[in-house]
Amino acid sequence: MLYPEGWSAAPLRWAMETVGARQLALLPEHPGLLAAVDQHVAALREAIEVNEETLGDYLLGFVDELRERNWTFTGEPDFATLRLTAICLLARELGYLDDELPA
Template identity: 60%
Template sequence: MNALGEAQLDRMGREPGLVAAVDQHVAVLRDAIPLDRETLGDYLLGFIDELRQRGWVLGDEPDAAALRLTAVCWLARERGFLEDAGPA
């Protein structure tokens, strides 16, 4: 959330196209995994590990990886997974 999520979620309030793109990634996640705190967290850790191995870097415009990370952040916020946790 600190590195990407908050800024992207704020940006969603101003950019309907970003909302639509993130919504597509949310739909994929809903179909692929159970959306509980543990499973979503495990998915996120695995996804980040894969991005690190590939040498991915966040650019100015969101690519597929940034959209997927934003979708995870959105889901975590919407489901209240961050309310009783420390920094994510």
């Protein structure tokens, strides 16, 4: 996975560009994938108070863990990909990526 300099200044945008856009485009045609992502969305809503700051902070911590494990995005719907897709889905639905400001 690529971590360009400054990626952590706008982690939600980085996640959308790196994983989210590609994965979210698959959801309408893959109901099983959508159901799995929805489960991750529900888990996130239970684990944190979802707002732009907490979602971004959660993402930073999650990605730090992925980096420690040397995880790489392969496109397969593993736990990490589903969780990152859920974060992107929430960010998009809540409008956190609608403007040009860092998110």
